[in-house]
Amino acid sequence: MSATARPINAPDLLLPDELPADILILPREIDGDMGLYDDSVVTLAKGLQRLGTTATYLHEADSREWIGEKGIDAIVLSLIIGIGSSAGWAGIAALLRGCTSGAVRAKVARCKQTSAGDNEWEWFEIEGSGAEVADALKTLNPGSTSGNPPDGEDDGDAA
Numbered sequence: 001m002s003a004t005a006r007p008i009n010a011p012d013l014l015l016p017d018e019l020p021a022d023i024l025i026l027p028r029e030i031d032g033d034m035g036l037y038d039d040s041v042v043t044l045a046k047g048l049q050r051l052g053t054t055a056t057y058l059h060e061a062d063s064r065e066w067i068g069e070k071g072i073d074a075i076v077l078s079l080i081i082g083i084g085s086s087a088g089w090a091g092i093a094a095l096l097r098g099c100t101s102g103a104v105r106a107k108v109a110r111c112k113q114t115s116a117g118d119n120e121w122e123w124f125e126i127e128g129s130g131a132e133v134a135d136a137l138k139t140l141n142p143g144s145t146s147g148n149p150p151d152g153e154d155d156g157d158a159a
Contacts, residue, residue, distance in 0.1 A: 003128030003136040008107065010123045011080065013058075015109060017119070019084030021054040023092060026080040026109075028067060035059035038078040039068035044095075053091025077130075079106040089141040096137070099130030106133055110140050 013026055025044055027035030035058055048055035057064060077099060083089055096104060106126045111119050126136045 003126050003132035005108070005124040005126050005136045005140050008123050008125045010109075010121060011107065013080075015082055015121060016058075019082055021056040022083070022085045022088030023048055023053060023055040024082040024084065025055060025057045026082060026107075027058060027064075028078070028080060031065075033063055035064050036067050037064055039066045040077045041079060042066065044079070047095055048091045051091045051094050053087050055088075055091070077102060077104045079104070079108075081106065082109040082111075083141075084111075086141075086143045089137065089143065093134040093137055096130040096134040104128060104130050104133045106137075108137065108140060110142075 011026075013030065015024075015026075023045075025037070025041055027037045029036040037057065037059075045055040045057065079092075081092065083092060104127070108124050108126065110122045110124065112122060114120050124140055126133045128136070
């Protein structure tokens with residue numbers, strides 16, 4: 001079985017014009033000024049940093065709350081991320097390849113430049129094993145030579 005990146009409607013999130021890191025970890029929901037994050041990503045930024053990839057959450061620590069129970073191994077790693085560099089694509093793929101138990105559910109935002117020079121956000125969802133999701137991410141990475149994005153275009157920056 002393999003995972004496929006499926007286009008989805010954008011979640012109700014406002015993304016910054018420029019990403020502050022290779023990977024921007026996004027909340028599942030926003031409640032007022034608080035970002036509500038899946039507890040399966042509690043250590044995601046640190047794991048990516050150990051791989052040499054910069055990662056940060058959209059919300060500062062005092063504006064973050066966790067959904068679920070910490071301390072219990074997640075059966076499903078649920079990611080909502082913006083990827084902002086080649087290092088981000090490589091880092092998240094390496095991290096996912098290391099996920100040997102459970103399933104991964106990822107929502108990924110990719111930024112394309114329109115012919116007018118404006119940024120256009122595209123959202124995709126991928127589900128499968130860590131290795132399957134890592135392989136499917138290759139199709140979204142504008143810098144990848146091992147696949148084309150689902151729409152057949154390859155002309156934008158990643159986010």
